[in-house]
Amino acid sequence: MLGRLNHVAIAVKDAEKAAKIYGAAFGADISKAVPLPEHGVITVFVTLPNTKIEFIQPLGDNSPIAKFLERNAEGGIHHLCYEVPDIIASRDTLIKEGARVLGDGEPKIGAHGKPVLFLHPKDFSGALVEIEQA
Secondary structure, three states: OOOOEEEEEEEOOOHHHHHHHHHHHHOOEEOOOEEEOOOOEEEEEEEOOOOEEEEEEEOOOOOHHHHHHHHOOOOEEEEEEEEEOOHHHHHHHHHHOOOOEOOOOOOEEOOOOOEEEEEOHHHOOOOOEEEEEO
């Protein structure tokens, strides 16, 4: 059921500024900043050979990332995203096993244009987990 690690998300105040060092120092491919109003964030991706780093910054005062940055002023790792072959089957299995899906339990379209769900960190050793349809 669990596929490859798609990305590690880091919450920051300025996603473009945070990603810039990866391009300058390591020559990594850096995406353009993309606002995702449905999720309340702006994203910038750094593409690595085996995964991606997603820098996320708040889009508006009601963004969940704004609240995260209130508690963690310097930013920090926000979530891990894993690919799954079938997001609905994965959701149903996870719920059956006692995991809590955040929000209304229905997938939303994420930064890669694919369905995503977030899982409660208390069910995953303190880590917020995102699953994305592969």
